[in-house]
Amino acid sequence: MPTALVTGATAGIGRAYSRRLAAEGHDMVLVARDAERLEELADRLQTRHNVRVEVLAADLSDAAQRAAVAKRLADPAKPVDVLINNAGFGTNGAFWDLTPDVLQRQLDVNVAAVLELTHAAVGAMRERGRGDVVNVASVAGFFTVSGSTYAATKAYVIALSEGLATSLTGTGVRVMALCPGFTQTEFHERAGLEMSKLPRAFWLQADQVVHESLADLRAGKPVSVPGAQYKALVAVGRLLPKKLQRMVVTRTVPGRT
Numbered sequence: 001m002p003t004a005l006v007t008g009a010t011a012g013i014g015r016a017y018s019r020r021l022a023a024e025g026h027d028m029v030l031v032a033r034d035a036e037r038l039e040e041l042a043d044r045l046q047t048r049h050n051v052r053v054e055v056l057a058a059d060l061s062d063a064a065q066r067a068a069v070a071k072r073l074a075d076p077a078k079p080v081d082v083l084i085n086n087a088g089f090g091t092n093g094a095f096w097d098l099t100p101d102v103l104q105r106q107l108d109v110n111v112a113a114v115l116e117l118t119h120a121a122v123g124a125m126r127e128r129g130r131g132d133v134v135n136v137a138s139v140a141g142f143f144t145v146s147g148s149t150y151a152a153t154k155a156y157v158i159a160l161s162e163g164l165a166t167s168l169t170g171t172g173v174r175v176m177a178l179c180p181g182f183t184q185t186e187f188h189e190r191a192g193l194e195m196s197k198l199p200r201a202f203w204l205q206a207d208q209v210v211h212e213s214l215a216d217l218r219a220g221k222p223v224s225v226p227g228a229q230y231k232a233l234v235a236v237g238r239l240l241p242k243k244l245q246r247m248v249v250t251r252t253v254p255g256r257t
């Protein structure tokens, strides 16, 4: 049976990936900080889908704990076929009001973890001549125009993944950046973002995001933007001059630093 490792498996998009990949018959390695929620999900997946589930509780803002997950990914005795780098978080408030500690943790989880875990996985996958890596970025990563550290982390993830996808052509290893728009998860509440005014048409569901992303991955796309509304927004938005992008983003997007 193939094995998939999902970071941020306890909630939202990561939980939806874990359910879907287990339903497809993958043995699972579940990573996040909340060990109790991980164990609860592991029990559920084992019972429902008869797959093996390993729980690896780790805080990806901590270098030693990231290294432990990287070690698991590189273990030749227990190959990982699919890596979903999904854990991540946003913040709320002005850049100058946030502590350097919070901003560093955001960089560590949203960027350093993606870099280090992709590196560990791709090394092992290249040797085996197959493997898939999905790095969860965001539509925000295409529009780094609002002084945003969150968008900057996601721009890095898109650039890294697209570049790697090209470099790995012909090796059997696929890398894809997933760029969701607003998705109903715990993300906004955790970040303290008020979202009640967002029109319903902009909300995506985590299962839909996962479904479309896996179809795109298996079709060999280097970047996936789920939802017709976001495909249109990204296609049109990227053609706009930066000055106009800045105006639109400032007026429409709830403040993320």
Ligand SMILES: NC(=O)c1ccc[n+]([C@@H]2O[C@H](COP(=O)([O-])OP(=O)(O)OC[C@H]3O[C@@H](n4cnc5c(N)ncnc54)[C@H](OP(=O)(O)O)[C@@H]3O)[C@@H](O)[C@H]2O)c1
Binding pocket: 007, 008, 009, 010, 011, 012, 013, 014, 031, 032, 033, 034, 037, 058, 059, 060, 061, 086, 087, 088, 089, 090, 109, 136, 137, 138, 139, 179, 180, 181, 182, 183, 184, 185, 186, 187, 188, 190
């Ligand atoms: N929801 C959206 O609108 C949206 C849009 C675009 C992109 N995204 C991206 O999608 C990804 C998943 O977010 P989501 O919407 O599913 O959010 P979510 O419901 O808040 O889930 C976030 C997951 O990340 C884990 N996590 C957070 N900090 C962590 C840390 N330090 N170490 C290990 N795990 C950590 C959380 O688990 P624990 O608390 O148990 O550690 C949780 O499982 C993120 O990368 C986010 O930036 C979300």
